[in-house]
Amino acid sequence: MFDIKSITRKNILDLKPYSSAREEYTGKDAVFLDANENPFNKKHNRYPDPLQIDLKNKISTLKKVVHTQLFLGNGSDEAIDLLFRAFCSPGKDNVIIPDPTYGMYQVCADINDIEVKNVSLTEDFQLDVKSIFKKVNKHTKLIFICTPNNPTSNTFKEEDVLEIIQNFQQGLVVVDEAYIDFAKTNGYVKYISEYKNLVVLQTFSKAWGLAGIRLGMAIADAEIIKILNSIKYPYNVNVLTQKAALDALNEEADKNLWVTLILKEKKKLEKSLQKFPFVGHIFPSDANFLLVKVAKPREIYDFLTNEKIIIRDRSKVHLCLNCLRITIGTEQENLLLLRALEKYAETK
Numbered sequence: 363m364f365d366i367k368s369i370t371r372k373n374i375l376d377l378k379p380y381s382s383a384r385e386e387y388t389g390k391d392a393v394f395l396d397a398n399e400n401p402f403n404k405k406h407n408r409y410p411d412p413l414q415i416d417l418k419n420k421i422s423t424l425k426k427v428v429h430t431q432l433f434l435g436n437g438s439d440e441a442i443d444l445l446f447r448a449f450c451s452p453g454k455d456n457v458i459i460p461d462p463t464y465g466m467y468q469v470c471a472d473i474n475d476i477e478v479k480n481v482s483l484t485e486d487f488q489l490d491v492k493s494i495f496k497k498v499n500k501h502t503k504l505i506f507i508c509t510p511n512n513p514t515s516n517t518f519k520e521e522d523v524l525e526i527i528q529n530f531q532q533g534l535v536v537v538d539e540a541y542i543d544f545a546k547t548n549g550y551v552k553y554i555s556e557y558k559n560l561v562v563l564q565t566f567s568k569a570w571g572l573a574g575i576r577l578g579m580a581i582a583d584a585e586i587i588k589i590l591n592s593i594k595y596p597y598n599v600n601v602l603t604q605k606a607a608l609d610a611l612n613e614e615a616d617k618n619l620w621v622t623l624i625l626k627e628k629k630k631l632e633k634s635l636q637k638f639p640f641v642g643h644i645f646p647s648d649a650n651f652l653l654v655k656v657a658k659p660r661e662i663y664d665f666l667t668n669e670k671i672i673i674r675d676r677s678k679v680h681l682c683l684n685c686l687r688i689t690i691g692t693e694q695e696n697l698l699l700l701r702a703l704e705k706y707a708e709t710k
């Protein structure tokens with residue numbers, strides 16, 4: 363039986379969390395003389411709800427979970443960092459990170475002094491389950507799985523992900539679904555009640571178009587969420603962010619329309635890019651970006667930057683030799699990219 367307490371750091375289990383003034387009384391109409399706020403500025407003078415209950419209620423309906431299975435943070439990057447701080451002892455524990463993938467897992471590991479065991483993806487960008495389990499030892503606490511994966515843009519096989527979740531009972535499997543809205547699959551939220559060692563990360567930064575407000579979420583068993591809540595900053599999601607997210611959730615149709623538009627633009631861009639002689643393979647994408655193999659990545663990157671079109675050079679990344687990563691923009695932006703590439707082609 364999976365027991366979250368057995369993998370939680372002792373200092374975290376023993377922690378007496380900071381108790382904020384606003385946690386003791388949750389009503390809205392009262393004379394608030396408890397938190398040393400300024401009573402005159404009526405705009406943003408009150409501390410935010412530390413547990414973001416209104417927002418969570420809305421999100422939990424959308425995600426078909428209960429609010430106790432939901433953690434909200436300052437981007438999903440906050441959830442990643444808190445997972446390290448709750449479950450990995452510095453200088454002792456390790457985590458498994460497939461390579462290549464999103465860079466923040468490694469950075470958070472380094473900041474927290476946690477050893478990283480990298481496991482290469484296969485040549486076709488799938489998980490190498492056997493090699494992952496070969497690297498697991500008794501100090502392994504987290505396995506990160508980003509699907510659809512950044513920067514390779516593909517979804518991992520569900521049977522592989524489930525095999526890892528089912529057979530890694532000594533720690534947590536963190537499935538990062540930053541790009542799930544663009545994928546054909548529904549993802550892993552539906553499994554969180556079944557698998558107590560599963561943490562799903564999602565974000566408002568991509569499909570919802572709200573990277574600027576910094577809001578990410580972790581969806582997992584309530585026991586895991588309770589631990590993350592106990593170590594977060596008390597007021598980690600500010601009132602402006604909570605308000606902006608609530609507004610966005612009331613306009614879910616906008617998000618769905620944007621996803622449709624982006625997927626349509628992706629198809630068009632893929633077709634147009636294929637016509638250039640310097641473009642090689644374009645990898646199948648389940649995300650809002652394309653990974654494109656080209657003849658001279660740095661030259662193209664520099665040329666585009668000079669044209670004030672900024673893309674991402676991933677050509678030095680493991681398994682991504684000569685690859686550029688291009689985010690799908692508006693129709694207009696994508697046309698500007700294509701026009702600039704035509705100009706580059708003429709210089710050849």
Ligand SMILES: *Cc1c(COP(=O)(O)O)cnc(C)c1O
Pocket residue numbers: 436437438439440464508512538540564565566567568573576577578
């Ligand atoms: C963009 C991205 C995120 C988003 O992080 P936020 O902190 O929520 O903006 C998370 N994971 C991956 C893999 C990403 O590419």
